[in-house]
Amino acid sequence: MSDSQIPDPTAPAAAAIRLPAELGIEVAAELHRELLAHVEDAAPVVLDGGEVTRVHGAALQLFCLFCRERRDGGRITHWQAPSVALRSAAELLGLADLMNLQTGSPQS
16 A cells, blocks of 8 residues: 555544435425534535435525635535435536535545
């Protein structure tokens, strides 16, 4: 293993936010609080959207703002296995690029 492949033990670990299956308006306030708690994290944030089956526009707006704030601050955010429902909703509203769902690659 080369030096570039050895993890830095002092680097902060990535935060993982596992999203619930139902991202309706009724969970928007809770989702906002959870995202807000990680917006300034120096470590990468991984949004796990694999279980999402329903997503409200309010949740998509929160993801756009979260990703933008982190990107503007030079922080990395990426998606882990975004569900078809999540990806389809974002694409339908033209938000996939803002949420970095087009390629699934990390954004900084």
